[in-house]
Amino acid sequence: MDLRLLEQFVRVCEAGSLTRAAEKLACTQPALTRQMLRLERQLNTQLLVRSSRGVETTQAGARLLEHARPLLDHVGRVQAELDRMKREPAGEVSVCLPTSFHDVVTLPLISEVRRALPLVRLRVLEAMDAELREAIAAGVDIGVVMHDPERAIEGAAPIPLGEDALVLYGRPGAFPPGASIGFGQLRGLPLILPSGRNHLREKLARLAGRHGVALDIVMEVDTAGLITDLARRGEGFSVTPRMALKPPGEDGLEQWPIAGAGVAWAAYVRDTRRRSPAVAAVTERLTNLCRARLAAPPASIRAAAVASPP
Template structure:
């Protein structure tokens, strides 16, 4: 069993077929099929079953997949740590960010990363905070920016920014200077759908107070929420930094409370894996960014 064969096996599973896996690996499909067959012969187990839509894993394949991912991750980290012997470390780092954070922060982060680590490669993956947190625990990410993550003994959180949530209304709406929590129930709402961190925060604050919102629609992306608000469908609840695009200035907004509802953006790092020089340096770059300014761009 060779590490290369495990890499090919994982690529085929992730791609869902031999043909797509061959494209990802830049490898001829017959060569890829042969390597998987050699791996199956070496292990004495059938790992993949071809179907009309691609491939599926057998029970043995599912068991191997867990070990293969772990072995490939250990191999990658070993290469990264050896690369740190150079003055400018090489290797690859994967950073997770929520979409609206990535929109403003990816460019300044990558510019500074290229200056600091010219021999290294950075990958920015976007996703909801809940999914990014699970990927960080599973070892698929090296660092992540998360909104209001649940506690975990496997992760360390460093607060970066706190923001107060606002009630945002369609253009020309008349809002009071401040909206009390119970009054939120009077406004028709368009909200991000679970497991969005803002939605979870609202539920955790309003639920115990038995304040039930009039939810007209739920959508996945914050920009889609704002587009619906701008078209007059209803109101929403978001932090100030989410209102940075052209046209958002026409949307009336009002602070909520007392008590106010605050969300928190944190830098999450794993506690169970040693931080390489590249990880530590990238974490420092993230801490140096002006989150409020860049999210508003």
């Protein structure tokens, strides 16, 4: 059925006259009459009774009018939604983020996308570094990992987010609160670190070799939340980028930035999805969140410093 004919039929019924309806539709009365005859032929039934007083619906015409109005209203809503989709990003976007970003990036990102991009549906994965790289290579739209120029991710290009300091954290007392420490001062500390295939672990191994420090790794744990819980219980210390941590003292842990030790963060976007308006919109908000977090000054880094071996 031609929806334009159906709309004209409704206008004729509302006007009660082919002449008045033709004026409102900006067409001639004979042309509108031909359109109504065409609709009747399509439906193989008489819809209108014409007289000198105007037109009235037959029983079939009244039933068609009863269904036509909500049908045209629905079509109008669908068209409006499609027009809105042209103007606003829409669709599913998959994002993978470090588990340590849960409070500081992931939750704010979800809230921001729901508020600003109501037609976008997020699919979120939280994992450790190795799993994140595998997920991006397997087809996740956007992922944030520590950037290593020597470890490209096939099919995805990096967007640099900025540099981040590495921080030792654990129960208070090992060093003055907020003090900056040297890498050599990790010597002898019981460390809880991710397993060897994690980029942070590889970074620490290179730093340890450069400084001639043998790290005392008492546990390997590939869950960020468990590492934090173990550190809070006093089972050991750990090292992580500053962006991944809550403000010092907020979770019962103290933080000590490690002088001269840092990492770079990057957001990787799938090459095949880069032009998607929804992916671009989520990427923009994610990168803005990460860069703002990286630019924020440490919440309570004191001026105290601890003399450290070279």
